[in-house]
Amino acid sequence: MMSTKVKTVNKKISKDDFKATILSDYRLAAEVRESGAQGRRDVLSGKGSFGIFGDGKELAQIALAKVFRHGDFRAGYYRDQALMTALGQYSPKHMFSALYGDPELEREPSSGSRQMMNHFGTRFLNDDGSWKNLMEQNNSTSDMACLASQFPRLVGLAQASQVYRDNPELAKSKPGFTNGGSEIAFATIGNSSCAEGHFFEAVNAIGVLQVPAIISIWDDGYGISVANDIQMTKSDVSEVLKGFQMDEKGAGYDIVKVMAWDYPALITAYEKAEKLAREKHIPSIIHVIEMTQPTGHSTSGSHARYKSKERLQWEIDFDCNKKFKEWILENEIATQEDLSNIDKEVIQFVKEQKKEAWTEYQAPIKLELKEVITIFNSIAAQVSITEIAEWIKDLNQSAMFGVFRRDYLSKARTLLGMIVHENIPEKATLRNFINRINSENYDRYNTKLYNETSTSALKVAEVKPTYDSNPEEVDARIILRDNFHHMFDAIPEAMIFGEDVGKIGGVNQGVEGLQDKFGESRVADTGIREATIIGQGIGLSLRGLKPIAEMQYLDYVIYGFQPMVDDIASLHYRTHGGQITPLIIRTRGHRLEGIWHSGSPMGMLLNGTRGMYLCVPRDMTRAAGFYNTLMQSNDPAMVIECLNGYRVKEKLPNNIGEFRVPLGKVETTREGNDITLVSYGSTWKIVMDAAEQLERAGISCEVIDTQTLVPFDLSHDIVESVKKTNRLLVIDEDVPGGGSAYILQKIVEEQNAYNFLDSEPQTLAAKAHRPPYGKDGDYFTKPSAEDIFEKVYAMMGESNPAKFPSLY
Numbered sequence: 001m002m003s004t005k006v007k008t009v010n011k012k013i014s015k016d017d018f019k020a021t022i023l024s025d026y027r028l029a030a031e032v033r034e035s036g037a038q039g040r041r042d043v044l045s046g047k048g049s050f051g052i053f054g055d056g057k058e059l060a061q062i063a064l065a066k067v068f069r070h071g072d073f074r075a076g077y078y079r080d081q082a083l084m085t086a087l088g089q090y091s092p093k094h095m096f097s098a099l100y101g102d103p104e105l106e107r108e109p110s111s112g113s114r115q116m117m118n119h120f121g122t123r124f125l126n127d128d129g130s131w132k133n134l135m136e137q138n139n140s141t142s143d144m145a146c147l148a149s150q151f152p153r154l155v156g157l158a159q160a161s162q163v164y165r166d167n168p169e170l171a172k173s174k175p176g177f178t179n180g181g182s183e184i185a186f187a188t189i190g191n192s193s194c195a196e197g198h199f200f201e202a203v204n205a206i207g208v209l210q211v212p213a214i215i216s217i218w219d220d221g222y223g224i225s226v227a228n229d230i231q232m233t234k235s236d237v238s239e240v241l242k243g244f245q246m247d248e249k250g251a252g253y254d255i256v257k258v259m260a261w262d263y264p265a266l267i268t269a270y271e272k273a274e275k276l277a278r279e280k281h282i283p284s285i286i287h288v289i290e291m292t293q294p295t296g297h298s299t300s301g302s303h304a305r306y307k308s309k310e311r312l313q314w315e316i317d318f319d320c321n322k323k324f325k326e327w328i329l330e331n332e333i334a335t336q337e338d339l340s341n342i343d344k345e346v347i348q349f350v351k352e353q354k355k356e357a358w359t360e361y362q363a364p365i366k367l368e369l370k371e372v373i374t375i376f377n378s379i380a381a382q383v384s385i386t387e388i389a390e391w392i393k394d395l396n397q398s399a400m401f402g403v404f405r406r407d408y409l410s411k412a413r414t415l416l417g418m419i420v421h422e423n424i425p426e427k428a429t430l431r432n433f434i435n436r437i438n439s440e441n442y443d444r445y446n447t448k449l450y451n452e453t454s455t456s457a458l459k460v461a462e463v464k465p466t467y468d469s470n471p472e473e474v475d476a477r478i479i480l481r482d483n484f485h486h487m488f489d490a491i492p493e494a495m496i497f498g499e500d501v502g503k504i505g506g507v508n509q510g511v512e513g514l515q516d517k518f519g520e521s522r523v524a525d526t527g528i529r530e531a532t533i534i535g536q537g538i539g540l541s542l543r544g545l546k547p548i549a550e551m552q553y554l555d556y557v558i559y560g561f562q563p564m565v566d567d568i569a570s571l572h573y574r575t576h577g578g579q580i581t582p583l584i585i586r587t588r589g590h591r592l593e594g595i596w597h598s599g600s601p602m603g604m605l606l607n608g609t610r611g612m613y614l615c616v617p618r619d620m621t622r623a624a625g626f627y628n629t630l631m632q633s634n635d636p637a638m639v640i641e642c643l644n645g646y647r648v649k650e651k652l653p654n655n656i657g658e659f660r661v662p663l664g665k666v667e668t669t670r671e672g673n674d675i676t677l678v679s680y681g682s683t684w685k686i687v688m689d690a691a692e693q694l695e696r697a698g699i700s701c702e703v704i705d706t707q708t709l710v711p712f713d714l715s716h717d718i719v720e721s722v723k724k725t726n727r728l729l730v731i732d733e734d735v736p737g738g739g740s741a742y743i744l745q746k747i748v749e750e751q752n753a754y755n756f757l758d759s760e761p762q763t764l765a766a767k768a769h770r771p772p773y774g775k776d777g778d779y780f781t782k783p784s785a786e787d788i789f790e791k792v793y794a795m796m797g798e799s800n801p802a803k804f805p806s807l808y
């Protein structure tokens, strides 16, 4: 039985207002339903490629929207169409623009159609890269298709409220980012996605931190075709979550189960959750059951394939919109006629919105089509290419339904190839047309992987470390430690957290004493949960803080890799510059001993995280310099410290906290004439040792430290060295064809070093397996100075065997 009364906490409203609200909710639910139905037809008729809609989930989302305030944050997924519409950020027209793939931001502001439809995101950044006032808008962090991937970042989104509440001074200084820590982070997730590890990891982390998150589970009993009995123990996620239920001390969550079709109960549930979260920072889980999926999962297939007749009938009977209508009539809030009128108006409204979206999407494309057909016609008049007439016919025909730019551009490019030897002026017209279309579409589809505004790390000027005349030599970790102390003094938004980072100051003592000085809110231990440590950083950075998320060892980054690859690296690109995470991931890797303590998987990182910067400092002075640079920017980056470098002596700079190492600038650390050796990180030192030995053998090596892998040698200094030496060897300790192949591609292809080489450019990497434990495991797996010596010697011997006879 549906509850009959809507209890509205803190609010007394007139009967007329009450009725108006209910009818407006009814209209909104009907609008979402109808746009889904019409959108589905558009996919079937070929106007859109793929459709996924919010039908069957309307009522709960409308109830949620009632407690969502300006300054709150959403981490949700593709079903939240009604929520986004109720928050005023979405309309049927937006939906259709996204369904068609309209690339114009003014019509598809979430991503300019870089994302599939119904993947939402609010713009957090202005065009110049500066932050908008996030307290004046409803904030949706950008959705991803990867299920449960919104959960790692939820931890940080909610934690930021706690950080601001604990630091009133800081909160006061950042009015665009907080209202004194009262903001709530709302998450939504499907029932089946709750089977993902990310969900449980985040639920636990939020429970431990006790931060204001409200998690809504939209439970329609299925994950595509797979039902709850296969997804979840006892087929019921909130049953499983009972151990998280709040205890008498207020620790844990308030867990509520509510029917998806019970409007008054939904409103009560959200009002209670809001109060707990906003006032007491107590998180809630609202398990919304008995949801339906009236037309199945997506446009990819019918749900009649996997739902029984009884289930399909039940879904009709318990449809939330139908139940809502019954409730309105039972309580005499409106008449059948009122509701039928609304239904009719909604159908008409959605039709109009759809038409507008289509017309506006097609208008510029049709103009371009007209232009290209004119060019085709004039070429056809001069050359005898029979296909042209056929193409024009096809294009004119498809124009009646809808044209994609690729339809005519592919033909235009083919035609250019066919008329390359013709001496006609239209060849230039065609070429110019192709160039113009390519360039316009480069902006639409290929830009903004990186931030190019004035907030970019590439705009931060270098400040060199400076030294007293007789500088003290210290354990390198002291430089890092002192630098962090200086940074935390200077930057109140700076935070660092990870495993063993708080109490003991890090496994290598790089943050020793930091927690004592700056408190647990800014310097914190975390549970062992890499994915949500990264997610914590994402969420905090989206809320105006400057987090450093620590991965204890590079080998364990793989646990946190999914949010790096899917969220951080793609965020600026997939939102068309609308969102960015200024997060620094700190880790340590390369050399130590043992299969999981000597990793150097640069190829994996490079291939997975384009969109982030990757710094590989050879020592701790450079590492500190990178942190100082990155802290001045809005860009996400990873810094990999050398695991074997903390106790190595380094000179103590006298401008700790001030010096900044630029990104994308290589350093030549030894000059030579015979060969260029390129390396980075821990291997750099071994290369320098080998270069010394090679000098004795009569081979003069130039050694270059790349310093960062992304960006890579922005001023192309390496090719200048190759011009001098005419030989190139790249050395690292990743697998063969990993990081070294990337470096080679950059130098040989991008920098055109091929033109200056006298011998084959080569790489020297580690073995393909992981390094076994112990000194000998390392020696027989990773490149040693002797390996480098022999490799270089052999390269030199190729051209001068008399001077460098074979060693073996």
Ligand SMILES: Cc1ncc(C[n+]2csc(CCOP(=O)(O)OP(=O)(O)O)c2C)c(N)n1
Binding pocket: 079, 145, 146, 147, 189, 190, 191, 192, 193, 194, 218, 220, 222, 223, 224, 297
């Ligand atoms: C990590 C991941 N695995 C698989 C998929 C493919 N997939 C898309 S939706 C879906 C079912 C999701 O079900 P549920 O979480 O219950 O949400 P619903 O779509 O029913 O609202 C699957 C398996 C995906 N997008 N991401």
